[in-house]
Amino acid sequence: MIEGPRAAKIEELPQIVKLTSWIFGFEKHGVYLDKVFPHVFCEKNIENLRVIVSDGRVVSHLGIWEGWLNFYGFWLKVGLIxxxxxxxxxxxxxxxxxxxxxxFIKLSSDRVDLVMxxxxxxxxxxxxxxxxxxxxDYHVPLDVIKDLATRLDGLKIEPYTEDRISDLIGLYQSEPIRFKRSFEEFKLLAGRTFVAEVSESMSIFIAYRMGKSVSYVVFVKGVWNNLTIVEYAGSRVAALKTIYEASKIFNVEHVKLPVPYGDWELTTLLEEYGLKPKSSHATASLAILNPVVFTEKIRPYVEERLGVKANFSIAACNDNVFESSMFGERVKFEDSRAFTMLVFGRPETVHSSDTVKFDSSRIPEVFKRVFPMPSFNYGLNFI
Ligand SMILES: CC(C)(COP(=O)(O)OP(=O)(O)OC[C@H]1O[C@@H](n2cnc3c(N)ncnc32)[C@H](O)[C@@H]1OP(=O)(O)O)[C@@H](O)C(=O)NCCC(=O)NCCS
Incomplete structure (x- = not known):
């Protein structure tokens, strides 16, 4: 007998953790996904663990985490899958x-604005x-930032321990784009696992100046001792110094540093050191569930940048066709995915063969004054 799609039952949670840990290759290393995604695989989130059950066994699963993303002062409800x-x-x-x-039906009825x-x-x-x-995608060779690191000798770099959680929270709160994390969630996420093969795969280092925390960087160590940065907050100069110091501890020659579009402080700093990104990839597979509601939410951001006279609006013409206007210029989207592409931009490297009708040359110049909006990473919220 087949049941679902439906929410999982609490007694099915162990089965889900086992199935997903096995399929994604964690179980063979003795790692279970409730340690990797503690905010997802928990009783509190059971409504968001969606399953298909065959003869009493969970055979197919999809995990959701619903939360909020603060975007330059306004909140977007997000659904991470x-x-x-x-x-x-x-x-x-x-x-x-x-x-x-x-x-998608559940996220729509929960009034989620953006799916990732x-x-x-x-x-x-x-x-x-x-x-x-x-x-x-930046690859930062350490010898390149050595010069900057040696000049900044007033910074003290310390490894994160749970009693320093407030330092992380304070720095993360100052970011213009960030997920809403309760004190408990932040603590949970700062203690999560990332890579199955490497125990203690995640490390966080905090930079202090005169006893005040000014920056932190979250590192993930891969199987080949490769180092990737999954989150940073606070001073970008101090973050580079932290990257340098931590990399010496990890004994690596370079680190992978993903930098979202719009973080001009960090991108220009890296450029000053002669570094250019190797390529760019997408934040995620994104979907704006309701372009009309989404436009209302981002209007304050657009108006701050262009003025109320921009009259930024979008109207649904018919099924999934939208027309957006700004300063009297209009553009039609045959598909809500094209609107998502306009708003968040398209990276150089894409993996799926989506055939979205979107001709950026047809976009009136006024739209390009505000779009793409700055991008963001999952960071510790990754699922
Ligand atoms: C990927 C995975 C979840 C698919 O599960 P599934 O139950 O077999 O999926 P479905 O039967 O619904 O669809 C299978 C494929 O046919 C495609 N398909 C199904 N119905 C279709 C339709 N009507 N028209 C066109 N394509 C269709 C699906 O898009 C999917 O393609 P994709 O895997 O390239 O995205 C499964 O193969 C898996 O568990 N893989 C390992 C874990 C993994 O990689 N998960 C995805 C992480 S991003």
């Missing part, structure tokens, strides 16, 4: 597609997602 999987014996029966459809899915597949494109948002 991850850990989508189907047991190999039950694949190609449409189960994952049914779960994605069910998730980690991963790029036709499964998500067909549901209305597009790879959008721009994250620049």
């Amino acid at each position: 991850g850990c989508v999987c189907t047991h190999p014996e039950h694949r190609m029966k449409g189960y994952a597609s049914a779960l994605v459809k069910d998730a 899915i980690s991963g790029a597949r036709s499964l998500y494109t067909r549901a209305g997602c597009v790879e959008a948002g721009i994250i620049y």
Whole structure:
């Protein structure tokens, strides 16, 4: 007997953790996904663990985490989707597609503004997602930032311990784009695991000047001792110094540093040192669920930049076709995914073969004064 898509039951949680940990390759290293995604795989989030059950066994799963993203002072409700999987014996029966459809219905009824899915597949494109948002991929050789690091000798770099959580919170709160995290959530996320093969894969270092925290950087160490930065906050100069000092501890020659479009302080600093991004990838597979409501939410941001006279608006013409206008200039979107692409921008590298009708040369210049909006990373909220 097949049940679902539906919310999981609390007694199914161990089965879900086992199935997902096995499929995503964590179980063979003795790591279970409730340690990797503690905010997702927990009883509190059971409504958001969506499943298909066959003869009492969970055979297909999709995880949701709902929260808030503060974007330059206004709040967007976000729905993060991850850990989508189907047991190999039950694949190609449409189960994952049914779960994605069910998730979008749930997120719409929960009035989510923006969906973020980690991963790029036709499964998500067909549901209305597009790879959008721009994250620049920098590879930072340490000898390049050595000069900056040695000049900044007033900074003290300390490893994070739980009693320093308030330092992280204070710095993260000062970021123009950030997820809402309660004190408890922040503590939980700062203690999470990232990579199955490397125990203690995540490390956080905090930079202090005159005893005050000025920056922190979250590092993830991969299987080959490669180092990637998953989150940073506070002073970008201090962050580079932190990267330098921590990398010496990890004994690596370079680090991977993803920098969202719009973080001009960090991008220009890196450029001053002669560094250019290797490429850019998408924030996630993104979907703006209701372009009309979304436009209302971002209007204050647009008006601050262009003035109320911009008269920024969007109207639904008919099924999934929208027309947006600004300063009397109009542009029609045949598909809500094209609107998402306009708002968040398209990176150089995309993975899925989504065929979105979007001709950026047709976009009136006034729209380009405000779009793409600055991008953002999942950081510690990654699912
Ligand atoms: C990816 C995965 C979840 C798919 O599960 P599934 O239950 O077999 O999925 P479905 O039967 O609904 O669909 C299978 C494929 O057919 C496609 N498909 C289904 N119905 C379709 C339709 N009507 N028209 C076109 N394509 C269709 C789906 O988009 C999907 O393609 P994709 O895998 O390239 O995205 C499963 O293979 C899996 O668990 N893989 C390992 C874990 C993983 O990689 N998860 C995804 C992380 S991003």
